[in-house]
Amino acid sequence: MSERLQAPRGTQDVLGEQARARAALEGHARGVLEAAGYERIETPAFEATELFARGVGASTDVVQKEMYTFTDGGGRSLTLRPEGTAPICRAFLEHGMARRPAPVKLWYLSSFFRYERAQAGRYRQFWQIGAEVIGSADPSVDAETILLLAELLDVLGVGERRLRLSSLGSPPARIEYRERLTAHLLTRRDELAPEVAARIELNPLRAFDSDHAGTRAVMADAPILLDCIDDDDRSHFDAVRALLDDAGLAYDIDPTLVRGLDYYTRTVFEFESAALGAQRGVGGGGRYDGLMAQLGGPDTPACGWAAGVERILLAAGDPPPEPPVVDLYVGYAEPARRAVAFALARTARRAGLHAELELAGRSLKGQLKHADRLGARHVALVQADGVALKTMADGEQRELGDEAAATEIARLGSP
Numbered sequence: 001m002s003e004r005l006q007a008p009r010g011t012q013d014v015l016g017e018q019a020r021a022r023a024a025l026e027g028h029a030r031g032v033l034e035a036a037g038y039e040r041i042e043t044p045a046f047e048a049t050e051l052f053a054r055g056v057g058a059s060t061d062v063v064q065k066e067m068y069t070f071t072d073g074g075g076r077s078l079t080l081r082p083e084g085t086a087p088i089c090r091a092f093l094e095h096g097m098a099r100r101p102a103p104v105k106l107w108y109l110s111s112f113f114r115y116e117r118a119q120a121g122r123y124r125q126f127w128q129i130g131a132e133v134i135g136s137a138d139p140s141v142d143a144e145t146i147l148l149l150a151e152l153l154d155v156l157g158v159g160e161r162r163l164r165l166s167s168l169g170s171p172p173a174r175i176e177y178r179e180r181l182t183a184h185l186l187t188r189r190d191e192l193a194p195e196v197a198a199r200i201e202l203n204p205l206r207a208f209d210s211d212h213a214g215t216r217a218v219m220a221d222a223p224i225l226l227d228c229i230d231d232d233d234r235s236h237f238d239a240v241r242a243l244l245d246d247a248g249l250a251y252d253i254d255p256t257l258v259r260g261l262d263y264y265t266r267t268v269f270e271f272e273s274a275a276l277g278a279q280r281g282v283g284g285g286g287r288y289d290g291l292m293a294q295l296g297g298p299d300t301p302a303c304g305w306a307a308g309v310e311r312i313l314l315a316a317g318d319p320p321p322e323p324p325v326v327d328l329y330v331g332y333a334e335p336a337r338r339a340v341a342f343a344l345a346r347t348a349r350r351a352g353l354h355a356e357l358e359l360a361g362r363s364l365k366g367q368l369k370h371a372d373r374l375g376a377r378h379v380a381l382v383q384a385d386g387v388a389l390k391t392m393a394d395g396e397q398r399e400l401g402d403e404a405a406a407t408e409i410a411r412l413g414s415p
């Protein structure tokens with residue numbers, strides 16, 4: 001016998017209850033985001049590798065270690081999307097969306113790919129719900145996107161959570177800060193974790209992410225970016241905070257919040273759930289005013305977030321969704337009458353009923369048992385000379401001709 005193959009490490013099959021939970025999540029996401037005027041967008045699963053190298057940042061872990069990159073038959077370097085923001089900016093430019101009234105508000109629910117160490121809550125193919133608002137620098141955009149994510153997490157049952165908020169300021173202040181931080185790290189290089197020490201020049205900010213005790217001690221004395229941002233950035237941040245305060249959304253200012261992607265400017269935020277283990281970030285994002293120009297477009301301010309579908313479901317404790325209501329189960333006594341059963345199921349579905357058909361050639365007794373297991377409200381059993389229509393709640397059964405049965409079934413569908 002051949003060896004049985006399994007799904008690749010870090011990937012998941014989605015079926016049964018999980019599939020239903022995801023469908024419910026999608027419905028809630030659509031409800032919250034479309035009610036706020038966001039339009040669904042879908043971009044391709046792979047893009048030119050250069051999009052992520054330029055957009056996400058060559059020094060990030062995502063670009064350095066985590067991309068699924070391949071060369072296609074035409075010799076082009078392509079990459080399975082590790083995130084959605086750079087592709088959406090690419091699409092925004094490609095479709096001239098700048099001509100639309102600003103800001104353009106988009107949302108997505110798509111799968112993403114990162115070659116990460118697989119563990120609970122961290123996968124190599126995972127799904128994100130995301131929202132991007134492009135074309136406005138107003139602090140109300142930052143506040144609205146944060147509030148929408150908070151609302152979505154509430155609706156989805158991720159109640160116990162913490163919001164970390166900070167500002168990274170604008171590039172000039174960041175360059176100056178980076179020099180100060182680099183100098184600080186270099187003077188205490190010996191105390192740092194080897195991988196942090198090796199990357200001081202490349203990306204000193206990532207040292208804030210380290211769990212290494214020595215590194216943490218060095219970082220406790222490190223200069224703080226939030227103290228160095230300029231007056232415009234500070235008043236932008238204050239305005240975002242005031243809007244969140246007015247809306248009653250609690251947050252912690254956390255100047256050590258470092259997002260793993262390089263495109264952020266000004267506001268950054270992350271929601272964490274205590275219900276998750278090491279991978280406690282359920283969703284995060286921020287402003288990325290420089291990204292569009294980095295991708296060859298005009299200066300265009302923008303802000304957005306993405307939240308991990310698997311992590312939301314884990315954090316929400318994955319409550320089993322309502323079982324589907326089977327309105328009608330259609331069985332038959334003999335194969336010669338199968339066509340009638342098919343026609344009745346079709347009639348029922350056209351009338352808006354959830355109708356299931358006997359598909360496994362069970363005995364009559366087996367069919368009734370199966371209908372019961374499905375929780376069917378009605379059962380139509382096609383017999384040699386008519387149809388027995390049974391209401392399961394009270395056991396009432398009527399013997400009808402084929403046509404009368406069809407009429408009766410259509411009536412079950414009308415309110």
Ligand code: HAM
Nearest residue numbers: 083085122123126281282283284285286304305306308
């Ligand atoms: P991110 O923080 O890299 O941001 O990912 C957002 C969310 O995706 C995380 O909070 C987490 O819930 C989920 N996630 C990330 N990696 C994995 C993984 N390997 N397995 C499971 N879930 C994962 C972004 O991707 C940005 N594009 C967000 C953004 C949008 N910023 C501005 N606009």
